[in-house]
Amino acid sequence: MKSTTITSLLVAGVSVLPLVAQAQSQTEIVQEMRRTQAALGNMQTRMNELEAALKQKNAEAPGMNAEQERELNRLSVMADAQVDANTSMGIKGLKISGSIDPTYIYTQNQNRAGFQFLNSSLTATGAPEFAFDNGAFGAAILDIQKEMESGTKFHLTLIPNRVGAGNTIDGKSIVHEASIWMPITGLDGTRLLAGQVPSWEGYEALESYRNKLITHNLLFDFTIPASFTGVGFEKALNSKYTLKTMVANINSSKKPNSEKSTALVFRADYFDYAQEFTYLALVGMVGKLPNYRAAGASNPITTVAYDGTDALVKTLELEGGYTRGDWSIAGQVSVGAQRNAAITADPVSGNLRDSSWWGASTTVGYKFNTALEGVVRLDYLNNQKNGGGTFGGWNFADSRNGLGPDPVGNPEVGANRSEITLGMRYNFNANTVFKVEYRYDRASLPVFVDVRDGTFKRDNQLFGTSMVLSF
Template identity: 50%
Template sequence: MKLWQPTVLAQAALLALGASFASGAAAQSNADLVKEIQELKKRVAELEGKQKADAAAKPAAGQWGMTPEQAAEFNRIAVKTEAMEDARDAMGLKNLKISGYMDPTFIYNKRQDTAGFQFLNRVESDGYNYDNSYFGAAVLDFTKETDSGTRWRLTLAPNRGVGSVFDGNSPIHEASVSVPITDLQTRFIAGQLPDWSGYEYLQPTLNKLITHNLLFDFTLPTAYTGAGMEITSGKWIVKGVLANMNTSKKSSGNKTPVIAYRVDYAKGEFQGFGFAGVHGKAANFRADDGVGNPVTGLPYDLKDTRVDLLEGDAYFIRGDWTVQGQLSFGQQKNAAITADPTTGELRTAKWWGLSTLVAYKWDPRFETTARLDFINNKKNGGGLLGYNFADGRNGIGPDLAGDPEKGANRTALTLGAAYNFNLNTTFKVEYRIDRANLPVFLDVKDGSYSKTNQLFGASVLVFF
């Protein structure tokens, strides 16, 4: 509430009025009257001086409590800021984010008789294997969002991205656009998109361990090249594309794409689930001899055969605990490792598998993780997505000295630890033992086969 305050004149009038009442109560001499008038003038002068001092203490209008020097400095900063914003917009840097990481990695593989660092080596020159996948990379990620809400993304991963796996020479891991249609939650998406199936991510910045689970490595697609939609509604995210699977361009005679989709639901703050699927035609490596030559007597259209993949995954993350899991089913026509023993015709490869991970943070910096994987792959001699020949390095296929009709079932147990040295550096170590129910792991030292293999890994992950 603002209280009424008397002005100097009002205060003088009150004093004069008081003096007149006093003079009416008792007669005063002229000398006394003159003295009172002088006292009154003196008091008026004091009040006027105080009023001027108060006025001088208040800031000038429009200066917001700043001195003239401060106001000038403020104006200079404002002009400079506007110039910087204009320059940023002119160069296209508005809403541009640049991030990246490196993770030099050491891997020891007992049966392969190898031990050493892996960093930026070409995946295709050695083949994609569980001991040689997307780790050991140097990645730059560029993301840009325009004022209209359109998102643009380019991720460069020389020798270690999805482009190097299915192309062999491409440094492009992801090149995608996302355009809002009716609103920011309804988007058209297109480009080269890494596969989105499962609970485990490709990049090490989002993974607790170094290697990936068996389902990630051997049952999921690598990437899609195509176009589709992404819709967000409350707790639901739905996306799907019509695309080429694991190739940037279809070869002559192969014209059927796949439909790939994913649905995610965040049930609450700590848990959620999702599922993904792929249906259509994709390259069938069993339709050649492993080096690109067609198998005798097979029609050309067997290069692409029907693929059906379906998986579900879920997570629970609360406090120090992380629990994740995945269940997958898949099949590909004419892709089994062992042909029909009577007719010689190729048969359907079928598999199913599961993976579960549990992690616990002992303190904000130190975390330990355990992961258990299993793949049932015994039908028709085995055969997984892209692994349609006996593979002694990854432990896939039948026992070469046993029944060719039975493929090996695979398990893997991985134990690991991670230490966050600072906000941008994480040290990781892991021990992994892979096992099969048949002797399918090749020991390169003597040419024998074993049911087990062991791996040790260590990496330093630096990101920004």
């Protein structure tokens, strides 16, 4: 800029000389040239002053000095190197999360109180031991997800010892979920899925950090499957509607000999975020599932293994949730039936009969402040036909969970079950929640055994508290 300005001025000065020469003498011309040179010199000095002032202003203005620029360059190189390393080591797109929830439980009829954490879900004889007071809590969960650049996602969830989808299948597996979710090229919003996934039924989640209370509702415990193992797809129809379906084994990682049929399961979801949060879902299942009642044992849950007999099961469920301000509500209504799976056989022919059930559950929460929330849950399970019974092993009288007919009454009528739970949860920080609950279970018949004297009662009381840490 400086040299260009000076040159322009010189050119302008030289261009006027012929005109000056015509009007003035040589002496006057020389004097004029000297005056012009002096003016140019003054201009150069002023320009130097202005340049110095500009440099001073730039130095005073916010910005990085030379040392800061070197540090920025060094960090940029390190960041690029870290990205390359993450990609080469498979860390890119990897998410690891998990939780633990040490729990204290008092249950009246079992005459038991103490901590439950990482206890085995098997009895001393190796049979599964699942109950509403010994369910999916007191666990350590590790969740691993990896999303590749192609959009394909790998999902693995491990739950050692405690009740997860895999553990429900054989009493030993720690794998709760092992699945692949792969986008299908050319079909926007469609993903192929395969592997073992937890059941899609139920408004409550199995994991404690996702569940408002400690225990689960009656429908969750006794009327929904644990897992689907097979192949299917998920389709996002638009921003509000999603459809999932699978052809799968239910509660089984491998079909036994002589069994070739699978089940069809589906879930259709509607989400609306316009009014904070609203969702509705229709979930269904039809197909052959293990029928422990047909195994011919008095109670295969505690005595014998499943012998490979399957029977047709049909379930249908409508669930939903709504959150607005400090209030939240969620719930479900369910119906279901399984062929030849009722607790009581025909009293004349001795043939097995169908089991059937229906029920409803709802949970209401209110936040007193940002940290403290009160929770109420109400459940009802109608299970009286043919002595009662659902599926997945609940095809026999169970005096711990209050299922089946009165031991000294009419074997044709099973007990209907209900429960109310009052709870509080306190968010201590972003990762830690403290829970406390009181639960009262009621049956229409005396079907709860009191282990202190062996008598049968119509009700049971439970108190629980837990600390849930998630990351």
